[in-house]
Every structure is written in C-alpha cells, then in structure tokens.
Amino acid sequence: MTVTSKVDSTQPSGASTAQSEALFDRARRVTPGGVNSPVRAFRSVGGVPRFMASADGAYLTDADGTRYVDYIGSWGPMILGHNHPAVRDAVVQAAQDGTSFGAPGWREVDLAELVCRVTGAQKVRFVNSGTEATMSALRLARGFTGRKYTLKFRGNYHGHADALLVEAGSGLMTNADQLGTAAPSSAGVPDEYARLTLVSEYNDPQALDALMRERGHEIAAVIFEPVVGNAGVLLPTPDFLSALHRVREHGTLLIADEVMTGFRLSANGATGRLGLTPDLSCWGKIIGGGLPVGAYGGRAEIMDFVSPQGPVYQAGTLSGNPLAMSAGLATLQALQDDPGLYARLDAYTERLAQGLQAAADEAGVTVCINHVGSMLTVFFQAGPVATYTDAARSDTAAFAVWFQGLLRRGVYWAPSQFESIFVSGVHGDTELQATLQAAREAFLEVAAHAGADA
Ligand SMILES: *Cc1c(COP(=O)(O)O)cnc(C)c1O
Numbered sequence: 157m158t159v160t161s162k163v164d165s166t167q168p169s170g171a172s173t174a175q176s177e178a179l180f181d182r183a184r185r186v187t188p189g190g191v192n193s194p195v196r197a198f199r200s201v202g203g204v205p206r207f208m209a210s211a212d213g214a215y216l217t218d219a220d221g222t223r224y225v226d227y228i229g230s231w232g233p234m235i236l237g238h239n240h241p242a243v244r245d246a247v248v249q250a251a252q253d254g255t256s257f258g259a260p261g262w263r264e265v266d267l268a269e270l271v272c273r274v275t276g277a278q279k280v281r282f283v284n285s286g287t288e289a290t291m292s293a294l295r296l297a298r299g300f301t302g303r304k305y306t307l308k309f310r311g312n313y314h315g316h317a318d319a320l321l322v323e324a325g326s327g328l329m330t331n332a333d334q335l336g337t338a339a340p341s342s343a344g345v346p347d348e349y350a351r352l353t354l355v356s357e358y359n360d361p362q363a364l365d366a367l368m369r370e371r372g373h374e375i376a377a378v379i380f381e382p383v384v385g386n387a388g389v390l391l392p393t394p395d396f397l398s399a400l401h402r403v404r405e406h407g408t409l410l411i412a413d414e415v416m417t418g419f420r421l422s423a424n425g426a427t428g429r430l431g432l433t434p435d436l437s438c439w440g441k442i443i444g445g446g447l448p449v450g451a452y453g454g455r456a457e458i459m460d461f462v463s464p465q466g467p468v469y470q471a472g473t474l475s476g477n478p479l480a481m482s483a484g485l486a487t488l489q490a491l492q493d494d495p496g497l498y499a500r501l502d503a504y505t506e507r508l509a510q511g512l513q514a515a516a517d518e519a520g521v522t523v524c525i526n527h528v529g530s531m532l533t534v535f536f537q538a539g540p541v542a543t544y545t546d547a548a549r550s551d552t553a554a555f556a557v558w559f560q561g562l563l564r565r566g567v568y569w570a571p572s573q574f575e576s577i578f579v580s581g582v583h584g585d586t587e588l589q590a591t592l593q594a595a596r597e598a599f600l601e602v603a604a605h606a607g608a609d610a
Pocket of ligand 1: 287290313314315316413441
C-alpha cells in the first residue's frame with residue numbers, strides 16, 4: 157500500500173500512563189498476567205492495559221485521569237451507560253437493607269417474574285455468572301434427557317467450564333492461535349471431558365444436519381450463540397436457524413446462550429429478534445446490570461428437574477444476592493420503561509458502521525464490518541465473515557495498530573479483533589463524532605504501517 161499518512165504513528169501519547177503502569181507492575185506480582193480476565197491484559201494489541209478509576213455515562217476514566225469514550229460497556233452489561241441513577245439508587249437502597257441473607261428475598265422473586273415475562277421462560281434459576289449459567293443448563297439438559305453428549309459450534313464461547321472449553325472463541329482466539337479439531341482450548345481440560353462435546357461449524361446447516369443424523373440420539377443439547385459475539389460479530393443465516401430448530405426432531409434440547417445478546421438485541425434478546433424458540437436460555441451480563449448475575453431458564457417441565465424440585469443438583473451461596481438482584485431489576489425495568497431505546501441503539505450503531513466504513517475506504521484500508529443491534533466488529537479483511545474460520549483470517553496486526561490509534565485518541569475499543577463492541581443508550585452525537593474522527597486518523601496510521609511494511 158502506498159498511502160502516506162499525515163499522522164505520525166510514533167507520536168507520543170500525550171496522556172500519561174504512569175499510574176496504569178505502576179498498577180500493572182504491582183498486579184503482575186500478585187495476579188497471573190496482572191488481570192482477573194485474560195483479554196483485559198492487552199496481549200494481542202500490546203501496550204499497557206489501562207486501569208480504570210471510574211465510569212460515568214458513555215465514559216471511562218483511568219487511573220491517570222484520561223477519559224475514554226467506552227465501547228466495552230463492561231463487556232455488555234452497561235446497556236444504559238455507566239453509573240445510571242436508577243441502578244445506582246437501587247443498589248444503595250439494597251445495601252442499606254443488608255448485603256446478603258443466605259435466605260430468599262423479594263428482589264429475586266421480582267426479577268424472576270420480570271425475566272419470565274420478557275423472555276417467555278416459564279421458570280428461571282439465578283446464578284452468579286454466565287459460566288455458571290451455561291454449565292448448569294448443560295447439566296440440566298443431560299439430567300433431563302439421560303444423554304451425555306452435547307454439541308457446540310466452533311468459535312462460540314460459553315464461559316470457562318471444562319466441557320465448554322472446546323473450540324471456544326474470544327479470549328482463546330486472542331491468546332492462542334491454533335485450535336485443533338475438537339481439542340480442548342485450554343490446558344487442564346482432560347480429553348475425556350472434551351470428547352463429550354461435539355463441535356460443528358457455525359452457519360453450516362448441512363454439517364449440523366449430518367452430525368445430528370449420525371449422533372443425535374445421544375446428544376442431550378445443542379448450545380449456541382444466537383448471534384455470535386465471541387469470535388467478533390457473526391450473524392446466523394436463515395438456513396442455519398432452521399437447522400437449529402430441526403435438532404429437536406432427535407429429542408435434543410436447544411439451548412440459546414444469550415449471555416451477551418439477552419436484553420441487548422431486543423427486550424427478548426437475539427431469540428426475540430430472530431424468532432427462535434429454544435428449550436432453555438442462558439443469561440448473564442445485562443441481567444445483572446453490572447453486578448455478578450447469571451441465570452438459566454425455560455420450560456417448567458425441564459426446569460423442574462433442578463434441585464430441590466428435581467434430581468439435578470445446582471446451588472450457590474450468593475445466588476440471588478440482593479445487591480446483584482437490585483442492579484438487574486433496575487436495569488431491566490429501565491429497559492422496559494424506554495421502549496425507544498433499542499431503535500436508538502440500532503440507529504447509532506448503523507451510523508457508526510457507515511462512518512467507519514467510509515473512514516476505512518478513504519484511508520485505503522480493507523475492512524469488513526459486521527453489526528446487528530448495538531453489537532459491531534470491524535474485521536481487518538475483505539470478508540464476508542460468516543464463520544470462525546473466516547474471522548480467523550483477519551489481519552490482527554493491522555487491528556492492533558488501529559486499536560492503539562483509537563486508544564491514544566480517547567476511544568476505548570475492545571482490545572481484540574475477535575470481540576464485539578457494545579453501544580449504550582447514552583452514546584450520542586458527541587461520542588459518534590469523536591469516535592469517527594479518531595477512527596479516521598487511526599485508519600491512516602494502519603495504512604502508513606502497511607505502506608512501511610511493503
Ligand atoms: C460472557 C459470556 C459467557 C460467560 O459469562 P461470564 O459471566 O463471563 O462467566 C458465556 N456465554 C457468552 C455468549 C458470553 O458472551
């Protein structure tokens with residue numbers, strides 16, 4: 157590429173990162189890699205991870221006092237923006253009522269009723285993370301069907317339970333490049349566990365039909381991301397959705413992992429948006445409004461297999477915690493009270509996608525932008541990107557240059573090519589213009605970088 161840039165990509169950042177560097181040094185001494193969840197470490201984009209001090213509205217402020225337009229939204233939960241008054245007030249009120257009872261309380265009943273009403277689930281069980289939700293839903297599916305195999309899709313991420321760390325996306329794609337066929341994506345997962353999880357390609361209805369014909373009778377459940385966020389955004393094709401519905405003909409349960417998409421792509425998640433009817437669904441992220449909550453739910457006939465009603469054991473010391481429930485309740489209520497929100501999120505994201513595409517075109521950088529609702533990924537390649545295999549062809553070095561360019565200009569994008577970004581209800585014109593200006597300059601740096609390499 158011969159585009160020359162007016163922007164010097166080696167320009168000093170201007171903003172200090174001294175406090176983040178000092179915190180990262182201390183963190184690395186006492187925590188593996190200095191972080192409590194891998195993608196936060198910036199391994200695939202380089203540079204020092206920013207340690208955050210506070211968050212408000214559409215903005216994060218780091219330990220050095222630098223403010224960023226935030227596109228992570230805590231990886232999804234903050235659909236209303238940070239520090240939303242209704243959520244904050246609900247949590248403060250709950251804290252004054254006592255932080256944990258070890259006995260049931262009214263907030264978990266309220267939230268369960270609200271979740272059932274919005275999603276169509278008949279019964280729901282609260283846990284403390286998305287990982288717990290998917291792990292528990294699969295145990296339930298096995299208990300209900302009496303079968304031991306499950307099926308997932310390449311590049312879909314369902315949390316870090318043993319049997320689900322097989323061909324998993326996101327942090328694993330970012331940190332380790334080669335994933336073998338149906339091999340564990342992590343050390344410490346025995347092959348014996350991994351073998352209980354069959355893997356098929358996302359958006360390949362023929363492969364799914366074939367596998368179900370051969371093994372369907374022994375498969376308890378098919379678990380899937382109805383819209384994938386964890387390989388970057390991938391949209392399901394109509395044929396693939398039909399094939400998903402057909403798995404039921406084999407007595408196999410359909411489990412929608414809506415941990416990321418639930419309450420985000422519509423009031424009833426991706427399922428509602430796409431017209432899917434799963435047997436069980438898993439939630440996380442938004443359902444806790446920024447506090448640790450997960451949930452799984454669905455048909456009563458299946459859910460009644462869960463203890464103490466049924467034989468499938470599942471428990472949690474802090475499950476249904478009143479603080480966590482209060483944040484979830486306030487968030488879901490605010491979503492209910494603002495029926496125009498989803499249209500606003502879609503409109504912002506559409507303008508963001510168009511602006512980014514135009515900026516990339518002007519700079520002569522090839523990108524493929526996948527987006528739906530308030531989720532979006534800029535893949536550094538020509539596309540189309542419909543599968544994990546497609547996504548893996550992206551130019552991650554170019555992405556890293558772009559990411560750093562955005563960060564230096566005050567835009568905090570997801571620090572990995574294989575993630576979605578998340579728009580919130582308080583992202584408006586000011587944030588959009590600032591983002592597109594930063595993106596234009598960052599794309600020029602990518603072009604200059606590619607020119608320098610050629
Ligand atoms: C984030 C995520 C999970 C895991 O949730 P945690 O709360 O991080 O354990 C599971 N499935 C999907 C689709 C996710 O996006």
